[in-house]
Amino acid sequence: MLVEAEIWTIARTDQGNAVLVRPIGSESAVPIFIGQLEAQSILIGLGNVPMPRPLTHDLFITLFSMLGAELQRIEITALKEGTFYAQIILSKTNGEELIIDARPSDSIGIAVRAKCPVYIDESVVDEAGISVSAVSTGSEEVASNPYEQEKRRLEEELNRAVEVENYEEAAKIRDKLQRLSETFPQGDEEAE
Structure with missing residues (x-):
């Protein structure tokens, strides 16, 4: 049975980045491990960060609208052999429901932008859920400001590289920080 999350x-x-999907009112959350690019896209959607051009998830939302389909919800439906499965549920103007298989990370990236409901199957929560109290607030990255989160991470990596005198790696990280500030020029102002 699906529950709202x-x-x-x-x-x-x-192990990498994880998006934590929490059923409403539950003390459990399901960590779904995703790549860095997927995490960044979800963070941009959660933070309502304006982008100069549409990202892939924005493009899909526009495409749905132009084709006369309305995004109803996303569903995280199954966990099989360590792989999560999801669906994007659309409705057409004639009432027909469209179900599109998708990766959970893509579904979530679309959902956070469209502000549509998210559902997760209880069997997935039973199998993969962890107690929210098990998530350390020290390691938890709250997604309210993706620019600051990424900046902090890169600064920590830069400090570690300098400490071990790996100046080549430090230069690469410095360049990433520079590109980040160019990508999010308003980030420094928001941080204050």
Whole structure:
């Protein structure tokens, strides 16, 4: 049975980035491990960060609208052999329902932009859910400001590289920080 959920947060763990999907009112959250680009896209959507050009998820929302389909919800439907499955549910003007198989990360990237409901199957929560109290607030990355989150991460990496005198890596990270500030020029103003 599907239950309504929320995109609780994005966390960085030893295994990589995870988006935590939490059923409404539950003390459990399901960590779904995703790539860095997917995490960044979700964070941009959660933070309502304006982009100069549409990203892929924005493009899909526009495409749905132009084709006369309305985004109803996304569903995280299954967990099989360590892989999560999701669907995007659309309705057409004639009442027909369209179901599109999708990766959870793409579904979530679309959902956070469209502000549509998110559902998760209870069996997925039973199998993969963790207690929200198990998520350390020290390692939790709250997704309210993606620019600041990424800037902090890169600054920490830069400090570690300098500490071990890996100046080549430090230069690469410095360049990433520069590109980040060029991509999000308003970020420094928002941080204050």
